[in-house]
Amino acid sequence: MAENTLGTDTPVTINVPDRPALEGLEQKLTSRWEETKTYAFDENTTREQVYSIDTPPPTASGSLHVGHMFSYTQTDVIARYKRMTGKNVFYPLGWDDNGLPTERRVQNYYGVLCDPAIAYDPDFKAPEKPAKNQRDWPRISRGNFIELCEELATEDEKVFEQLFTTLGLSVDWSRTYRTIDAHSRKVSQLAFLKDLEAGNAYMAEAPTMWDITFRTAVAQAELEDKEREGAYHRISFHRPDGEKVWIETTRPELLPACVALVAHPDDERYQPLFGTKVTSPLFGVEVEVKAHPLAQPDKGAGIAMVCTFGDTTDVTWWRELQLDTRALIGRDGRFAKETPEWITSAEGRERYERMAGATVFSAQKAVVEMLVETGEMEGEPKKIMHPVKFYEKGDKPLEIVASRQWYIRNGGRDADRREKLIERGREMNWHPAFMRSRYENWVEGLNGDWLISRQRFFGVPFPVWYKLDAEGEPDYENPILPDAASLPIDPASEVPAGYTEDQRGVAGGFIADPDVLDTWATSSLTPQIATGWGVDDDLHSKTFPMDLRPQGHDIIRTWLFSTAVRAETLAGSVPWHNTALSGWILDPDRKKMSKSKGNVVVPNDVLDKYGSDAVRYWAASARLGADTAYDEGQMKIGRRLAIKLLNASKFVLNLGAIQDSVITSEQQAQVVTNELDRSVLARLATLVEEATRAFENYEYARALQISETFFWSFTDDYVELIKDRAYGARGEEEQASVLAALATTLDAMLRLFAPFMPFATDEVWSWWRAGSVHRAPWPTAEGYSAVVNGADAEVLPTVGLALGGLRKSKSEAKVKQRTEVKVATITADASSIARVRAGEADLKAAGNVAELNLVEGDVDELTVSDVELVVETEEAK
């Protein structure tokens, strides 16, 4: 197209308010956008036209945070840009209401407990008020619990949606999902069944990281190290000849669970012992001394006690050395009540009874007391600080418990898949690029497959039953699976084909898998959920793999990685082509802002105070991946810019700068003849080119910054220079030239700023254009090619420099800027003088200069000198 990128709308009635203001724009425009479906996705489309966004589903039960405004705005800016470049933007939003936070919130809000064993009650009504005592809370079925969750989430979501629309997110609100709704459950279960069928999901009995508070297994990605005080206890094992073997341990309570001692194969101190047996202190259990390269000679005594299971290294040794299993800590975090059969001596059994049923803490106390009694511990325990593994939401150290769990192959035990996933990571464009190394670090450090089963009640249940044999034992090898068409199902209340409800739990009958899928196992499917995988093949094929995944860098190892895993197993592709990592909001002390620190700012207050465009300006000023201090100062600047945009637009439009928006660059070239005017358009063309390039690289902050810089020079210099001419002081042709340049520039500025400040720009747009700026095309440099051809972009800044010199003289003389200059001299090199000459008439008008001497000289800088001011004296007045 040879047009000037001004869109295809004919001018509408000019209607510029006398006193434009930001106040009220949010409400006015959001309802207009909703009425006209400005941001609706058009299903009648091709894949090439679509730009699809895998928006992070916020935890609806969580609190609103300025961080939400920050990262969601950054995505929205990109979405708006893409829409203006002609993309059919697929921009849905989900709500994450699947998982522990929602479970706890629903429990406490209604005063109910979920019990999957209970049948669904269609007449259930939640208690009006939660009973005071948790023991009195009614137990309800999973189905009823999910309904309550949806009910409550609906309320929570309204608050979020209100915030997000006020903020101006151009989300297609007709396309929302919840991670616990029937559609998401269906996709989640279907994906699980597909993964199971393809061998990507499997069940295994294995040592598992276990949170004793939540009574559930947790995955590697949910672990967090915390520094905790511990103590080395120096304890002696006994050789057959009576010699002592000293070991050091931080967990003496695990002595009865000891299965071996391990030292490094090259450690000469212990080489003679390898293969021999020693007996444990207190309990007199025989264990073998083994060699393994993971044992560190310089750590502790150089020889370690292996227990089932004290830490992950124990698990490695246990597996690789094929040691016995003598697990004692149960799912409640207590030692087994029964004295284990491997402790045979009467003394040993007696001693175990002193710790049977005890918590880890009490058991340790008991063991230490006994060791002191028997003299098998040397000296006092040596206190140390050491990292201990915690569930990220838990406050007690994790234990390792053997249990039957579901896993998904994620490369943790499979080098080929690991390689494949790293390769997929390299197929994605990371913004910023360096974030990819975090992904690779994580993938390379995986130490096992992804544990997806959770021993919770609320969540997406595994769509699996097991046959019970004649003894009532479940057959885990041959699970009964539902038909895909029946999904979603709840196996706890639904019956597999060919069975009846009265066979549940009965020998020869069946049982349901009791577990639910980890919340990440569903969240990892947001691209599939959002694009209608398995439900709407047409939509899916036009939107997947998605174009963009925005998210925080703190959940690369969880959300980003798990999504990559599922796309690989289910589609054999990347889930998206671009991933944009937002930074964190830091408080002014440069700590991550969080609720617990009590430094949280309420988003709605901020929006009220500064306006949405201003808040967006703050968010969009930060690059992707950059942690950013919460700074209301930046919002003030954004507000100032938005107001300036309104006022400058009002001025330009009131001058009559309102050319037809379908005028071509060629036609414009006929009109815009003044060199200063051509100069500003030449600069505009460069700006458009650079801003577009920045956006294409996801550097929206740069696009904003250069647009802003241009805009201020436009208002401060150009607009000031041309006022006289624009009023017609130098004839119609000169006036026509400047008015066309003004209209063109204003039109472009509105488009350039539209992604950042959707309210102010669309408001101005409505004063003189039809439709919404958000559906107007993004400007292109080609749109200005003819009018800019041969123009000298340096005229404006050079004349601006001269104007600055005149202003400085007046400022230093402490007189009004309007003060008349009788005469002034401008000295500069030949080309600069030529440029000043091109704008001389405007310069004289703007500086109120009667006579200007332009002097060519061999100088580096343009200078303004010999300024003679006409100073009004009191008498003259």
Add this chain to the structure above:
RNA sequence: GCGCGAUUGGCGCAGCGGUAGCGCGCCACCUUGACACGGUGGAGGUCACUGGUUCGAUCCCAGUAUCGCGCACCA
């Protein structure tokens, strides 16, 4: 231990081989007919440090320091 990022005027940040930029704050001035929710001008930095490459380094390379983050280890 491995890896990533940051270090630029009081503060917040750009920039990136060719004589240091922006905004806030500060100082002085100006109610000029788009805007006082404004305008004009000004002061303020040996670009963390040490080497190297180069005609030339804030920018490239190597190393050091400090801060932040990720991963791993964790007897």
